[in-house]
Amino acid sequence: MAEITDVRINGRGGQGAVTASRLLAEAAILEGQYVHAFPNFGPERAGAPVTSYARISPEPFYEKTEVYEPHIVVVIDPTLLDDVPVVEGLRDGGTIVVNYDGEKDTLVKHFEGVHANIYKVAGSIIATEEIGRNVPNLVMLGALIKVAKLVEIESLTKVTLNRFKGVLGEKNVVAIKRAFEEVE
Amino acid sequence: MSGVRQVVGMTGDEAVAHAVKLVNPDVVAAYPITPQTIIVERYSDFVNNGEVDTSFISVESEHSAMSACVGASLTGARVFTATASAGLALMYEILYVASGMRCPIVLAVANRAFSAPINIHGECTDQLVCRDASWVSLFGESAQEAYDETILSFKIAEHPDVMLPAMFGIEGFIVTHALERVETLSKQQVEDFIPASRIVRDRFCPDENKTFGSLVLQDYYMEIKRQQEEAMQNAFKVTKDAMQEFSELSGRKMEIIEKYQLEDADYAFVSYGATAGNAKAVVNRLRAKGEKVGALKIRLFRPFPSLDIFQALSGIKAATILDRSATFGSPGSIVQTDIASALYGKEDVPSLHGYINGLGGRVLTLPEIEEVYEMSKEYNNIGMTSTTDWVGYRK
Numbered sequence: 001m002a003e004i005t006d007v008r009i010n011g012r013g014g015q016g017a018v019t020a021s022r023l024l025a026e027a028a029i030l031e032g033q034y035v036h037a038f039p040n041f042g043p044e045r046a047g048a049p050v051t052s053y054a055r056i057s058p059e060p061f062y063e064k065t066e067v068y069e070p071h072i073v074v075v076i077d078p079t080l081l082d083d084v085p086v087v088e089g090l091r092d093g094g095t096i097v098v099n100y101d102g103e104k105d106t107l108v109k110h111f112e113g114v115h116a117n118i119y120k121v122a123g124s125i126i127a128t129e130e131i132g133r134n135v136p137n138l139v140m141l142g143a144l145i146k147v148a149k150l151v152e153i154e155s156l157t158k159v160t161l162n163r164f165k166g167v168l169g170e171k172n173v174v175a176i177k178r179a180f181e182e183v184e
Numbered sequence: 185m186s187g188v189r190q191v192v193g194m195t196g197d198e199a200v201a202h203a204v205k206l207v208n209p210d211v212v213a214a215y216p217i218t219p220q221t222i223i224v225e226r227y228s229d230f231v232n233n234g235e236v237d238t239s240f241i242s243v244e245s246e247h248s249a250m251s252a253c254v255g256a257s258l259t260g261a262r263v264f265t266a267t268a269s270a271g272l273a274l275m276y277e278i279l280y281v282a283s284g285m286r287c288p289i290v291l292a293v294a295n296r297a298f299s300a301p302i303n304i305h306g307e308c309t310d311q312l313v314c315r316d317a318s319w320v321s322l323f324g325e326s327a328q329e330a331y332d333e334t335i336l337s338f339k340i341a342e343h344p345d346v347m348l349p350a351m352f353g354i355e356g357f358i359v360t361h362a363l364e365r366v367e368t369l370s371k372q373q374v375e376d377f378i379p380a381s382r383i384v385r386d387r388f389c390p391d392e393n394k395t396f397g398s399l400v401l402q403d404y405y406m407e408i409k410r411q412q413e414e415a416m417q418n419a420f421k422v423t424k425d426a427m428q429e430f431s432e433l434s435g436r437k438m439e440i441i442e443k444y445q446l447e448d449a450d451y452a453f454v455s456y457g458a459t460a461g462n463a464k465a466v467v468n469r470l471r472a473k474g475e476k477v478g479a480l481k482i483r484l485f486r487p488f489p490s491l492d493i494f495q496a497l498s499g500i501k502a503a504t505i506l507d508r509s510a511t512f513g514s515p516g517s518i519v520q521t522d523i524a525s526a527l528y529g530k531e532d533v534p535s536l537h538g539y540i541n542g543l544g545g546r547v548l549t550l551p552e553i554e555e556v557y558e559m560s561k562e563y564n565n566i567g568m569t570s571t572t573d574w575v576g577y578r579k
Binding site for chain 1: 191192193195219304305325326357358359361362363364365458459461462464465468547549550
């Protein structure tokens, strides 16, 4: 059976969670992988919690369900930690990647009792410094693919430059690479 | 580009829009409705950018959209539109006009639940209830099948032995808005598959005196309806041949029903659309546990492939029919009753267990599908030959 990785991206409306799952999936397609990536559509508004998903496998697969038990959760907005059960459904021993600029110990303590690999990167700071705006969606993908190795960074930067032409794309690539280096 | 097979990431809606672009129909008349909107939105971009030379007619409702399609089609134009749920219901009256006037319009349906309560998510009832409207009707499981069926539908509808409209459905969001890999075709491949313009025997044009859509009462109405039935029967062979030709063209096997691990199976799932993907995933899980089970996917719903389904299910003990549609007070779920009719009186056929599930975007998870599989086996073991249950809801 195909080795499938289910990724859930938790963000807030307007932060680009949907774009993030799409570009992650496009990068995987570029590598010849198989994907099913989609947003969770509901009555979303700017600022309200939203989720999007990417199901990725090197082999063809048939599943067409929503993602209830992700292997990986990416948290784009640190304020979600107190508002939303971001680890809901996370598989035992799964991975959490959080946009977080505090101490790692504090973050680990937040997830006390959760059996998971916890990573953080200061996504908002990186996005603000490198892109000029606090839009850390693609930044978080840089951190994700460092720790989960779903796609090569070259594939991610390629689809990013394809989606965002010119300076914006280049700035995002710089930010992705920085997150890739700085995730801990 | 010609002949080069490319892989592109596209949602189901985008796949339809891009496939229509290759076909480049003369007229698209449409009204937006979620989860179809992206199809006509993208297509209007193509029109605006001059990438196609389609006349795009914006209308004020789906009733008008289908009416405009009928008018355009009668002039000999190649016509496309798309809708969903309430939009399809609003078209319903004109669906019969389109088929009765033998307009080979192609309609993409982003299958969505009916109101009330209002809901925008996936469910196939909207398309299934158009079963008697004399439209060829197909379902797709993925963005790839959406892409392929878009192109295929023109071929079937416009065939001189058919000349009926065709609709194909993909489920809202889980297919329409989900990104998947799609192998695209070149413009040349599509032009080789369908003629550059429709073959028109008779058409409405300003310099000839003709009447279309005249009053026909007891004298000839029934003969005209009978011709539609004969055209629908012809659509079997035409669809099979077109799928065969498309398979050769694309390198992707396409059949009116898809058989997955059925050869040695004792039990089978029967489904259509996205659910068929989940059924195959469950077959893999059950096979790993030693269960002799397979899956049958129905791609062509009208004309209903009775004989093919009978042959595919012959020798199976029990069939679990996963029907993502609602019907009330019926002797079975919608597709189940068709299958029951197809198998009635025949020997060596399975017991039929219909499960109404997945309404309004509700997901019947893979473990739940395994549970209903066990239910079917149990029903079969105690000698029940026909059951219908609602599953996957709070009791």
